Amino acid sequence: MKSEKYQRNKEDESDLNQKKETQKAPRMPNIKVFTGSSHPDLAKKIVARLGLDLGRATTKKFSNKETNVEIGESVRGEDVYIVQSGCGEINDNLMELLIMINACKIASASRVTAVIPCFPYSRQDKKEKSRAPIAAKLLANLISVAGADHVITIDLHASQIQGFFNIPVDNLYAEPAITKWIKDNIPEWKTSVMVSPDAGGVKRMTAIADRLDIDFAIIHKERQRANDEDSTVLVGDVRNRTAIMVDDLADTCDTIVKGAEKLQEAGANKVYAILTHGVLAGNAIDKINNSCLEAFVITNTIPQDKNMKLCPKLQTMDISVMLAEAIRRTHYAESVSYLYTNVPY
Numbered sequence: 247m248k249s250e251k252y253q254r255n256k257e258d259e260s261d262l263n264q265k266k267e268t269q270k271a272p273r274m275p276n277i278k279v280f281t282g283s284s285h286p287d288l289a290k291k292i293v294a295r296l297g298l299d300l301g302r303a304t305t306k307k308f309s310n311k312e313t314n315v316e317i318g319e320s321v322r323g324e325d326v327y328i329v330q331s332g333c334g335e336i337n338d339n340l341m342e343l344l345i346m347i348n349a350c351k352i353a354s355a356s357r358v359t360a361v362i363p364c365f366p367y368s369r370q371d372k373k374e375k376s377r378a379p380i381a382a383k384l385l386a387n388l389i390s391v392a393g394a395d396h397v398i399t400i401d402l403h404a405s406q407i408q409g410f411f412n413i414p415v416d417n418l419y420a421e422p423a424i425t426k427w428i429k430d431n432i433p434e435w436k437t438s439v440m441v442s443p444d445a446g447g448v449k450r451m452t453a454i455a456d457r458l459d460i461d462f463a464i465i466h467k468e469r470q471r472a473n474d475e476d477s478t479v480l481v482g483d484v485r486n487r488t489a490i491m492v493d494d495l496a497d498t499c500d501t502i503v504k505g506a507e508k509l510q511e512a513g514a515n516k517v518y519a520i521l522t523h524g525v526l527a528g529n530a531i532d533k534i535n536n537s538c539l540e541a542f543v544i545t546n547t548i549p550q551d552k553n554m555k556l557c558p559k560l561q562t563m564d565i566s567v568m569l570a571e572a573i574r575r576t577h578y579a580e581s582v583s584y585l586y587t588n589v590p591y
Contacts, residue, residue: 277577278321278355282330282346284339285549288363289329291566296574301326305342313338315345322354327398327573332366333525333548340366340385344392351393359396359576360389361569363547364523368403369495386410398572400547400565401450401494401522416582418572420522420545421450422589423563424492425457427543432518438488439463439514443505447493454492463489465505478508485513495523496544499530503537516540523547524560531557 280301281289293300302318328350330343343360350358370381382404389397390413397415402408408415428435440462442451448464455462463482489509496502496519506517517539524544526534534542534557542557544550545565554560571590575582 276324277327277573278319278324279327279329279573280317280346280350282328282339282342284334284342285329285331285363285547287549287551288331288546288566288569291564292329292361292570292573295567295570303346305346313341313345315342315349317346317349317353320353321350323356325357325359325577326350326355327359327361329361329363329569331363331547332368333364336366340388344388347389347392347394357395358393359398359573360394361398361573363400363545363565363569365399365402365407368407371404371407382407383410396576398569398576400545400568403494416572416576418568418582419586420563420565421454421457422585422587423545423565423568424454424520426589427520427563428454428458428490431541432488432490434488435490436460438490439482439484441465441482441484441489441491441505441509443491443493443501450494451492465508478504480508480512484509486515488516488518489514491517491519493519493521495525496521496530496542497525497527499526499533502542503533503539506537506539510538518543520544524550524553526550526553531560534559 277298278301279289279293279298280303283305289300304316304318306314308314328343328346330339347358347360367381367385370379373380390411395413397411397413398418400418401420402417405417408417432438435458438460440451440455440460442448442464445464445466452462463480463484466479466481491502491505493502502519506519509517518541519539520543522545525548531553539559541561542559543561543563545563547565550560550562554562567590568585572582572585
């Protein structure tokens with residue numbers, strides 16, 4: 247009799263604990279992750295990390311080049327995340343993203359989040375001359391009007407772009423991943439020097455240098471007279487040390503390659519370049535191959551499979567873990583600020 251009573255008490259206690267856990271658990275809609283055609287491999291890595299299946303969606307073009315999107319499953323009451331990076335055929339992929347957002351929103355999705363690892367048009371964030379457009383603001387309006395409730399991106403070219411939106415924007419930083427890569431792959435990192443290839447990247451560079459507690463230097467461009475070529479001045483000492491250049495975006499790679507030459511002339515033993523977004527337009531791959539760089543490291547916010555076959559110096563860092571954790575924390579209404587200083591395991 248005693249054992250039966252003890253068993254009943256244990257069962258009652260277990261039921262009570264289960265009810266408490268149920269009350270504490272966040273009551274949120276189910277989660278669905280879809281991808282456009284810009285970077286499906288990244289989306290597959292994200293859902294694999296989350297333990298989900300990729301949502302069914304098909305995209306195609308009509309004979310007149312109009313974009314058509316079909317969402318292949320119900321999203322009613324769901325928490326929807328659409329992964330689409332600003333790369334490749336940027337304008338087509340952008341239109342695809344807007345249509346997917348709108349399709350999910352009018353299909354009664356509870357919330358639609360645009361996950362844009364590389365935010366397009368981010369360099370057109372201000373008027374630099376008369377009658378110039380602010381395309382980044384226009385894009386922010388388009389995403390909001392399409393029906394997005396939230397945006398997740400990585401290393402915006404200009405942080406003020408977050409203020410262009412009337413919806414929440416989580417601008418994640420690649421700094422924790424870059425710091426980890428440096429510690430894991432550069433044995434002499436404690437005596438190395440962080441370098442910004444131009445004045446615009448000083449804040450990013452000094453933040454990483456502070457994390458590693460190492461010295462830093464700046465490559466400053468000077469133009470003596472109109473129509474003369476820019477001359478570069480190195481502020482800092484890199485002699486007989488490893489120099490690590492960091493920046494947010496590599497397009498034609500002129501700035502990075504010329505910066506590496508300047509550092510080598512100043513006596514640097516090795517020169518590394520670590521960037522977040524690798525656009526690598528034009529003959530950028532040839533410039534990297536012919537440069538004095540030890541390694542050219544970028545994240546996979548943009549697909550790099552073809553470029554890696556052509557460039558032995560090119561290496562990638564996987565940021566799908568960071569994006570997956572940002573999606574998980576957003577879904578469960580947890581703080582995302584942890585990701586600003588840490589790489590999730």
